[in-house]
Amino acid sequence: EPEVTQTPSHQVTQMGQEVILRCVPISNHLYFYWYRQILGQKVEFLVSFYNNEISEKSEIFDDQFSVERPDGSNFTLKIRSTKLEDSAMYFCARLLDRYSNTEAFFGQGTRLTVV
Amino acid sequence: GQQLNQSPQSMFIQEGEDVSMNCTSSSIFNTWLWYKQDPGEGPVLLIALYKAGELTSNGRLTAQFGITRKDSFLNISASIPSDVGIYFCAGQNSNSGYALNFGKGTSLLVTP
Numbered sequence: 001e002p003e004v005t006q007t008p009s010h011q012v013t014q015m016g017q018e019v020i021l022r023c024v025p026i027s028n029h030l031y032f033y034w035y036r037q038i039l040g041q042k043v044e045f046l047v048s049f050y051n052n053e054i055s056e057k058s059e060i061f062d063d064q065f066s067v068e069r070p071d072g073s074n075f076t077l078k079i080r081s082t083k084l085e086d087s088a089m090y091f092c093a094r095l096l097d098r099y100s101n102t103e104a105f106f107g108q109g110t111r112l113t114v115v
Numbered sequence: 116g117q118q119l120n121q122s123p124q125s126m127f128i129q130e131g132e133d134v135s136m137n138c139t140s141s142s143i144f145n146t147w148l149w150y151k152q153d154p155g156e157g158p159v160l161l162i163a164l165y166k167a168g169e170l171t172s173n174g175r176l177t178a179q180f181g182i183t184r185k186d187s188f189l190n191i192s193a194s195i196p197s198d199v200g201i202y203f204c205a206g207q208n209s210n211s212g213y214a215l216n217f218g219k220g221t222s223l224l225v226t227p
Contacts, residue, residue: 043203102207102213103160104207106157106158
């Protein structure tokens with residue numbers, strides 16, 4: 001199945017800095033998700049984005065996080081004022097079809113390291 | 116989110132053996148999915164289950180959607196070294212925007 005492409009593959013940032021993680025869909029998908037995975041732990045849902053607005057968000061997705069699709073193509077996750085505990089793999093995912101086939105396909109991830 | 120209990124936490128088996136892992140939840144899901152994750156990679160979808168009682172195969176993999184909609188299992192037959200990885204179950208509901216609720220994973224090691 002076609003995947004989403006995430007950039008960068010690895011980002012190192014200083015605590016307190018802002019980071020932007022990017023997700024580039026292969027085709028014009030409407031349903032996107034961000035998940036994170038702290039090292040050695042399970043994958044956790046952050047936010048879902050449907051038709052250019054937030055559909056659902058988890059408790060993790062607080063005011064330091066934001067998502068947007070600024071140019072109608074790239075789907076971004078912004079983390080303002082990063083903290084050490086934000087270090088994790090961040091995965092973008094897209095839904096195959098919201099109605100008949102709700103399988104989610106994941107990108108390769110961005111490894112964020114906050115120092 | 117809803118709590119998923121996945122077991123076992125890890126398995127260490129010999130090549131050729133069959134493997135079974137399962138997930139249980141305190142509440143129901145409309146869809147169960149099983150993913151495999153290799154180190155440093157994103158989860159890769161193995162099997163998706165949409166109906167209670169459904170039994171689905173994908174090569175050497177077989178998964179079932181429990182009749183109560185609160186559990187699912189994944190079996191791997193005749194394991195091979197490339198089966199090594201972490202296997203995650205995930206539950207999904209339409210009323211939560213199809214967000215996936217993951218189990219904690221089963222780490223599988225296969226020795227030749």
